[in-house]
Amino acid sequence: MLEADLVNRTLAAAMRTGADFAEIFAEDKRSSSAVLDDGRVEEVVSGRDRGAGIRVVSGDTTGFAHTADLSAPGLAAAADAAAAAARGGGGGTRTVAVSALQAPPRIEVRIPPEEVPKDRKVALLTAADAAARSAGGAITQVSARYGDGRRRILVADSDGLFTSDDQVRTLFSVSCVATGDTGMQTGRESAGRTAGFELFDLYDVEDMARRAAQRALTKLTAQPAPSGTMPVVVGPGGGGVLFHEACGHGLEADLVAKSASVFAGRVGETVAAPTVTLVDDGTMAGEWGHYGIDDEGRPAARNVLISDGVLTDYMWDRLRARKQGRASSGNGRRQSYQHLPMVRMTNTFIDNGDANPDDIVADTSHGVYVAQLGGGQVNTATGDFVFGMTEAYLIENGRITAPIREGNLIGNGPEVLTRIDALGDDFAMGSPGTCGKDGQGVPVGDGTPTLRVTALTVGGTAA
Amino acid sequence: MAEPSLLDIAERVVGWSGAGVDAEAYVAREHETEVRAYKGEVESLTAATSVGIGVRIVRDGRQGFAYAAALDGDTLRETFDEALDNSRFGSVDEFAGVAEPDGVAPASLDLYRRELADFATDDKVALAVELERATLAADPRVTGVESAEYADSIYEGAVATSRGVAAEARETGCYLAAYSLAADDGETQTGFGFSVGRRPDELSVQKAGTDAADRATRLLGAAQAPTRRLTAVLDPYVTAQLLGIVGATLSGDAVLKGRSLFADRMHDAVGAAALTLVDDATDPDAFTASPIDAEGLATRRVPLIRDGVLQAFLYDTYTARRAGVASTGSAVRGGFKGTPGVGAHALRLAPGARSQAEIVADIDDGLLVQGVTGLHSGVNAVSGDFSVGAEGLRIRDGETAEPIREVTIASTIQRLLMDVTEVGSDLEWLPMSAAGVTLAVADVTMSGS
Numbered sequence: 001m002l003e004a005d006l007v008n009r010t011l012a013a014a015m016r017t018g019a020d021f022a023e024i025f026a027e028d029k030r031s032s033s034a035v036l037d038d039g040r041v042e043e044v045v046s047g048r049d050r051g052a053g054i055r056v057v058s059g060d061t062t063g064f065a066h067t068a069d070l071s072a073p074g075l076a077a078a079a080d081a082a083a084a085a086a087r088g089g090g091g092g093t094r095t096v097a098v099s100a101l102q103a104p105p106r107i108e109v110r111i112p113p114e115e116v117p118k119d120r121k122v123a124l125l126t127a128a129d130a131a132a133r134s135a136g137g138a139i140t141q142v143s144a145r146y147g148d149g150r151r152r153i154l155v156a157d158s159d160g161l162f163t164s165d166d167q168v169r170t171l172f173s174v175s176c177v178a179t180g181d182t183g184m185q186t187g188r189e190s191a192g193r194t195a196g197f198e199l200f201d202l203y204d205v206e207d208m209a210r211r212a213a214q215r216a217l218t219k220l221t222a223q224p225a226p227s228g229t230m231p232v233v234v235g236p237g238g239g240g241v242l243f244h245e246a247c248g249h250g251l252e253a254d255l256v257a258k259s260a261s262v263f264a265g266r267v268g269e270t271v272a273a274p275t276v277t278l279v280d281d282g283t284m285a286g287e288w289g290h291y292g293i294d295d296e297g298r299p300a301a302r303n304v305l306i307s308d309g310v311l312t313d314y315m316w317d318r319l320r321a322r323k324q325g326r327a328s329s330g331n332g333r334r335q336s337y338q339h340l341p342m343v344r345m346t347n348t349f350i351d352n353g354d355a356n357p358d359d360i361v362a363d364t365s366h367g368v369y370v371a372q373l374g375g376g377q378v379n380t381a382t383g384d385f386v387f388g389m390t391e392a393y394l395i396e397n398g399r400i401t402a403p404i405r406e407g408n409l410i411g412n413g414p415e416v417l418t419r420i421d422a423l424g425d426d427f428a429m430g431s432p433g434t435c436g437k438d439g440q441g442v443p444v445g446d447g448t449p450t451l452r453v454t455a456l457t458v459g460g461t462a463a
Numbered sequence: 464m465a466e467p468s469l470l471d472i473a474e475r476v477v478g479w480s481g482a483g484v485d486a487e488a489y490v491a492r493e494h495e496t497e498v499r500a501y502k503g504e505v506e507s508l509t510a511a512t513s514v515g516i517g518v519r520i521v522r523d524g525r526q527g528f529a530y531a532a533a534l535d536g537d538t539l540r541e542t543f544d545e546a547l548d549n550s551r552f553g554s555v556d557e558f559a560g561v562a563e564p565d566g567v568a569p570a571s572l573d574l575y576r577r578e579l580a581d582f583a584t585d586d587k588v589a590l591a592v593e594l595e596r597a598t599l600a601a602d603p604r605v606t607g608v609e610s611a612e613y614a615d616s617i618y619e620g621a622v623a624t625s626r627g628v629a630a631e632a633r634e635t636g637c638y639l640a641a642y643s644l645a646a647d648d649g650e651t652q653t654g655f656g657f658s659v660g661r662r663p664d665e666l667s668v669q670k671a672g673t674d675a676a677d678r679a680t681r682l683l684g685a686a687q688a689p690t691r692r693l694t695a696v697l698d699p700y701v702t703a704q705l706l707g708i709v710g711a712t713l714s715g716d717a718v719l720k721g722r723s724l725f726a727d728r729m730h731d732a733v734g735a736a737a738l739t740l741v742d743d744a745t746d747p748d749a750f751t752a753s754p755i756d757a758e759g760l761a762t763r764r765v766p767l768i769r770d771g772v773l774q775a776f777l778y779d780t781y782t783a784r785r786a787g788v789a790s791t792g793s794a795v796r797g798g799f800k801g802t803p804g805v806g807a808h809a810l811r812l813a814p815g816a817r818s819q820a821e822i823v824a825d826i827d828d829g830l831l832v833q834g835v836t837g838l839h840s841g842v843n844a845v846s847g848d849f850s851v852g853a854e855g856l857r858i859r860d861g862e863t864a865e866p867i868r869e870v871t872i873a874s875t876i877q878r879l880l881m882d883v884t885e886v887g888s889d890l891e892w893l894p895m896s897a898a899g900v901t902l903a904v905a906d907v908t909m910s911g912s
Contacts, residue, residue: 038720040554043519046529046545047800048538062507068514068533085508085584122552140721177722177845184722184845225850227690227873227910258501260609260644260653340507377836377852381609381644381653384869386837386852406848408837408871457687459850459871459910 001026001164002052006072007156013079014056015158019086021057021322022079023157025295026070027337030114031149036125038141044118053337054078056086057319063087066338103164104292104299107285111197113148113170120197121146124205128174131206135213138220140184141177142209148197155297165292169443170199171432174209178216185222185405187215188390192432192443194290215372215391218403225392225407225460231367232409232456233360233395237428238372240446244348244435245378246385246413247278251305252331252343253320260381262414263311271311272417275353278306280315282330282346288432289346289445296332296341303329306417317343335440345435349447353423357450360422362398368458369393369400370409372431383413386459407460416453424450470631472534473623476518479543480625485521486543487561487624487758490514490534491799496584497614500591508588515799518546521560525553530800558784561624562758565790569754569761570745574634576662580617582637587613590639590668597672598641598656604683605676609642609653615663622759630759635661636750638894639671645679652685654678659750659894681833682854685866687911694829694884695872695907696822696858699891699899701832702812706897709876710742710807711844713767713775714793715782724847724877725773733773734880737815740768742777742793744808751896757796757803765791767810771880779805810897815886819901822885829858830867830909847875853909870911874904882906 007024014022031047051068052075063085067078113121125144132142148171154164173190189212191203234242250261263271272278282300284290291300296318304312316324317332320343333344361369374388387409393400429447467475473488480486492514499506516539517530527549531542553559595611615637623629640657656674658667697705717723725733734740744753744762756762758780766774778786779794782805795806823831836852843849850873856863874882887901 034552036554040556041552042554043526043528043802044549044552045527045802046549048529048531048533048542051532059504060501061505064507064509064511066509066511066513081510085510118549118552179721183847186843186845224848227871227908229912255609258609258644259607259651260642262651338511338513340509375837375839377839379653379836381651384836384852386871388837406843406846406850408850408852410837410852410869410871412869457869457871457911459852459873 001028001152001154002070004162006075007162010054010075010079011156011158013076014054014083017058017083017087019056019058019083021158023055023155024052025337026052026154027151029149029151031147032113033145033147034121034125035145036129037143039129041122041125044122049336051337052078053339054082055340056082058086061086062340064340102162106166107168107194107292109168109196113168113197114150116197124172124200128205128209132174132176132209132213135210136217138178138180138217139176139213140179142174144174147171153295155293155295157297161297163293163297167194167291168196169194170196172199172203172205172208174205174212176213176216178220180220182220182222185216185219187212187219190431192288193286194288195286219405222403222405225389225404225458227458227460229455229457231364231452231454233364233367233369233450233452234448235369235371236357236424236426236450237430237447238370240349240430240448241373241376241433242385242387243278243350243448244345244444244446245376246383247417248280248345248348249378249380250383250413251314253314253316254343255380256314257320262383266311267313269311270309271414272306272309273420274309275423276306276309276417276420277304277351279304279351280331280345280348284347287347287429287445288443294330294332295334296328298328298330298332300346301330315343315345317341333442335442339440342438344437344442345444347445350449350451352425352427352449355422355424357424357426360424360450360452361395361400364395364452365397367395368404369395378413385413386410404460407458410457410459416456419454420451421454422452426450469619469621470623470629472539473621474629476516476539476543477623477625483522484547485561485625487519487622489517489620489622489757489796489799491618491620494617495615496587497612498587498591499610499612500595503592503595505588516542517799517801518542519561519802520546520550522550524555524557524559525550526559527553528802558781560780560784561626562628562760562780563626564628565760567761567763567792569630572745572747572752572754574661574752576635578662578664579615579635579637582663586663590663590666593668594639594641594672597668598643598675601673601676602645602680604645604647604680605643606646607644609644611641613639622755624759628759630755632753632755637663637666639666639668641671641675643675643679645676645683647683650683652679652682657894682866682868685854685868687869688857688867688909689912690910692906692908694826695904696819696826696829696831697902697904698831698833699889699901700893701835702902703893703895703897703899704835704838706810706812707895708838708842708844710810710897712876713777714805715776715778715786716805718776719782719785722845728773731773732771734768734771735883736771737883737886738768738771738880739813740810741766742807742810746809746811749809749892749898750894751809753808756792757794760790760792760794762792762808765793777805777807779803807896811890812886812900814888814890814900816888817885819887819889822887822901822903823858823863824861826858827860831856831858831863832872847877849874849876849879870909873908873910879904
């Protein structure tokens with residue numbers, strides 16, 4: 001994307017006010033997507049985003065500017081603006097010399113999506129639509145979405161880093177509405193990987209559509225969720241988003257540094273039940289939150305955050321790590337070249353325990369079984385959260401019984417960690433997600449085995 | 464030669480469409496500054512201009528779309544060609560098309576303030592630093608400020624279609640936002656505060672800082688409450704969030720696709736008699752005001768619910784054609800990267816006569832809901848089921864009492880609207896597509912311990 005010579009000149013311009021650190025992040029992203037709704041392919045969409053963000057750090061101040069103009073004058077103007085914003089005290093010149101580009105091994109993509117004809121992408125949508133509708137006359141609406149993106153990035157900084165990555169992601173989702181006595185109910189399935197069109201060797205879109213339809217149909221017969229505090233069993237892969245939101249964010253070093261985390265100052269302490277190990281792992285090949293390098297040029301890493309109940313470390317980006325005199329953990333990410341990087345998760349999960357998942361349910365006399373959590377919201381400073389349940393059942397006398405609908409789980413992340421009293425051996429990753437923080441969205445994965453929380457508040461509508 | 468205007472660019476691009484091809488070009492340019500203060504210093508300062516174009520093509524009833532974040536000649540051509548190619552793959556839809564002039568003149572709205580364009584960077588930095596200080600000073604229990612920022616935007620947009628629509632708009636906006644941390648007795652709570660304006664002198668550092676401190680401290684010591692049915696009094700901010708959901712159920716798109724609770728309820732009483740709801744982007748006091756919609760048609764005042772009776776749905780060009788009605792100028796889009804859809808611009812309830820305090824004084828057993836969470840996960844806009852996390856103050860015998868957190872409030876959207884007992888007099892525009900106002904709702908389930 002950019003030659004070493006142009007990179008060096010731009011970094012030198014960015015450092016002209018005597019800054020401590022300067023960085024260029026260049027990005028060239030092409031994406032395509034197609035949406036089917038109400039039986040029609042609404043449209044195929046193509047997108048192109050290309051530009052560079054220049055960051056200049058001087059003391060505790062960061063200056064940032066971005067440009068869609070990757071020519072020498074365009075980059076010089078952005079470097080100027082970023083340097084002026086950072087306004088370092090010293091002044092003077094500093095030579096920056098990056099040498100040959102050092103890129104990590106490229107993530108293997110067997111079938112680059114840009115080489116797949118558009119009609120094949122559209123055919124996936126119509127196949128899913130037909131499969132969902134064949135699940136029964138109660139299925140009244142189907143929507144499906146295909147999306148792919150190829151994101152080439154280049155990172156160079158005043159410490160001599162000069163590296164690049166080529167990230168390809170492919171996503172498919174299908175949503176169904178079923179109509180019956182309880183009104184309209186929805187069901188959804190999605191699959192996404194850091195991979196090309198070979199995603200569809202792993203996932204059959206017709207199967208996905210049938211599962212989504214079944215979810216919606218099941219909810220037609222569901223009863224309103226109960227209200228009150230009770231044991232909650234979360235199925236494999238179904239609840240990772242809870243730990244991402246209610247625990248993971250509190251382990252991000254930028255929030256910790258501002259004491260906006262319940263986990264601040266608690267490294268070495270027991271923060272979870274002794275069987276709980278929480279990991280963030282950007283190296284999991286193919287997973288939605290996987291990459292070769294982060295958006296500051298650091299290799300993705302496997303970071304154990306909580307080990308057997310003890311808090312071991314936070315997640316770090318370059319800026320926060322630098323202040324602590326340690327290395328970044330490879331968690332510096334940004335939505336695009338138009339954004340500053342910050343500490344972000346990758347694939348965040350609770351590791352396997354050794355219990356038989358069937359025994360966990362059998363040991364629960366009454367409560368709720370959550371097969372799939374929905375979206376949620378969390379206050380990272382307190383860990384308080386609310387999550388919807390998109391597929392859930394009652395547990396009565398140790399058995400999963402009637403489906404329930406439209407309830408929320410409400411609780412506190414750190415409390416939940418200490419209240420996990422059973423962990424299954426059936427780990428699975430959940431659905432691909434987009435994590436939002438400070439207005440920036442990045443792709444993330446999550447996962448859990450079957451697990452039980454001894455007490456959680458269920459907010460349902462049952463009288 | 465002068466730089467071409469955004470409308471010149473949009474008209475040039477739609478001019479490439481030949482016979483049998485309809486085109487729409489949306490072109491936007493935005494200059495933004497954002498300053499974050501931390502511990503009395505600038506933590507980050509971002510200054511950038513972004514531009515982009517979205518091109519929509521309709522040919523033989525098939526629609527295609529492409530966008531790019533650049534406006535150079537090669538990019539414009541490539542984007543147009545890509546959209547044209549994409550149109551081969553859409554389903555044939557006799558109602559697909561771009562907007563045509565409908566004779567409604569855009570309201571004369573002056574939403575651009577030169578004072579903002581001329582506002583010096585040093586003054587922006589000073590506001591952010593002052594905001595952090597004011598937030599810390601507002602209450603001794605405020606222990607930190609997670610973020611204190613000043614941000615502004617100078618936006619210009621233009622839309623042209625091959626059917627003769629040619630419209631442009633520009634506006635300025637700025638805001639202050641603070642997130643505070645408050646601690647007492649080992650417990651930490653957070654709160655946000657903001658102030659919004661079209662030019663910097665409309666911003667209040669004091670209001671943003673004090674609100675951030677109040678929101679964080681008012682919940683200190685809060686506890687769960689036992690499950691019960693009671694009257695909920697929604698703070699204006701909460702009401703505005705709720706209106707956003709109600710607005711979505713009134714979109715012509717939801718109605719046509721069988722996803723609206725109210726599809727078959729036109730001219731029925733769908734709410735209490737106290738409810739009158741309009742969507743009006745021509746109201747210059749709304750922060751989301753705009754003379755034109757996302758397809759370049761004039762926005763207009765749309766009365767949705769009058770005295771509880773459903774009067775209208777919102778339509779853009781496509782949904783209006785499909786429903787056999789006229790567009791209500793309700794096309795919205797998230798930016799140049801997306802196609803237009805239907806949505807509310809600026810929802811407003813007709814205010815009542817009494818203040819929040821007067822309303823609370825008449826309630827024996829209630830909850831003043833000051834914040835809700837999980838609105839997106841907990842509200843099913845299709846079925847109407849509604850269950851969200853809530854925090855606020857208990858109301859006992861006409862007075863606000865102890866703080867409550869970690870409860871949920873549940874009902875259905877249908878019941879909620881019917882159970883409204885009163886709308887407050889405290890209407891205020893918020894930085895979202897709805898105005899806030901106090902709303903009292905009877906017979907809501909609060910779930911807790």
